[in-house]
Amino acid sequence: MNTTDFMSIANAICPERDVVVFEGKRWTFAHLNERVNRLSQALIGLEIEHGDRIGMLQVNCNQYVEAYFAAAKLGAIFVPLNFRAKADELSYMIANAQTKILFVGSKYLAMVDTLLPQLSTVTDCVIVDADVTGRLYYEDLISSSSSDEIVSEIGDEDTTILMYTAGTTGRPKAVPLSHSGFVSYVLDNVAPADPEIEEKNLLTVPLYHVAGIQAMLAAVYGGRSLVMMKQFEVKEWLETVEREKVTRAMLVPTMLKMIIDDPGFNRYNLESLKIITYGAAPMPFEVIKKAIKKLPGVNFINAYGQTETASTITSLGPEDHIIEGTDEERYRKLKRLTSSIGKPLSDVEVKIVDEAGNPLPLLEVGEIMAKGPRIMTGYWHDEEKTAQVMTKDGWLRTGDKGWMDEAGYIYLAGRSDDMIIRGGENISPAEVEGVLYSHPKIEDAAIIGIPDAKWGQAPRAIVALKKREVATPEEIMEYCRSGLAGFKRPRSVIFVDSLPRNQMGKVLKKELREKYGEPEYKSS
């Protein structure tokens, strides 16, 4: 089985149901199937063969979904590119993937044109959303091609997507994702299309991110309508949920915070919403607590995964978001909600290891490792980087620190690179940040390690206060004393207007260390 079967199956069951809703237009499963066939035929005309790479540089749109399936039907490899990438990063990714055909949004055409002379593998550039004189236009390819069904040999283990990780450091790494990896996840976790059940998924996560691709494939197999937004905007999100009667959505923590804090929140009818999945960055406890209160009909799921794991590998389910029971049960559930990423999904093994790779006992912090049919076998043509993260027996080093409790729940303790060691004691930035987030004056916070002559390293808090709030470093440090072991307390505090985050809401710690990592740094 391969991912193109998702579309064929759903098209057989609910051909007249909308599969994509975008900018006021609607495409049914039957429409999608026809347009995908036409585009596949056009790609054959452009001499695309099994294994060739097809790049996409555009914000979320209906053509993104079509282009993925058109490439997959030919056994070609789809390369979703980060539209926020700088010119040299783009050039690197397109060349590294040896991209043959490039689908480009008109907004990015001028930049791409400056790069094309150096990109010798690119044979054709197709403009997705505008008819530009002298250039190939996407809709012309569709309208001038046959809608005959394409049948090609696709191996289950064939790579279907080459995805560049949105790394916070260094060059992006290319992760080959196979048909079987997505099939394993979807068949295990998504109910197939059913004529009696209609679901609508509001997609705001970019499709160059694995969470976006996972949501797209789950929607198509599940017979769900994919309501797409170009990019997240809070008012449009609220309006869309109400208008389309959206049933599920995936959000990163910063988006959820913006939604529940929006002054117009109460004006919208969000009763259709049944599931909100969150992930990609740590969720501040105060945010999820407020969200549970303001969205009482919603089941929340915390999903944890990486590009290298082809989507979600652990999840904290809706039942873990209901804080009920005895005092002890309530305490345990609250603790889980503050930092647990839940339990591994059925097709994934997870273990916690020390620096030598030996399994650690319960409750001890080490690196989280994962194994299973969805885990990548290695980075694209990069044995050196592969050896850094993969063991010979197929375990992936996630680079995340964590620990496991008696019930098998896994808790995050931060990135391995971000751990602070003070006088031989490990300090998890995530734990200290959790305490800072609970301070009533603090909007956002991050902990970095700075060099310390006596202790080796010391924790420093970088703090953004809520509007119109005023605080002193001493006040913040004193507050942490009440909720943390003494050695974990920040030894200095720097106030900033906001924290630098990547497009998925992750704090850019490297940038913070470069800017605020000097021991003697003083706020100006």
Added chain:
Amino acid sequence: MSQLGKRYRCEECGTEMLCTKAGEEDLSCCDKEMQLQEPKPLPSSD
């Protein structure tokens, strides 16, 4: 008679079938009729 978009399960061997084209006959496996599964949307994380 099989129904479009429904899942059928063999209680003997655990095989599940998803019907993508309905037919007049009942589905059978291991010499027994396969059982219709109730639709059950899962709280999948996407």
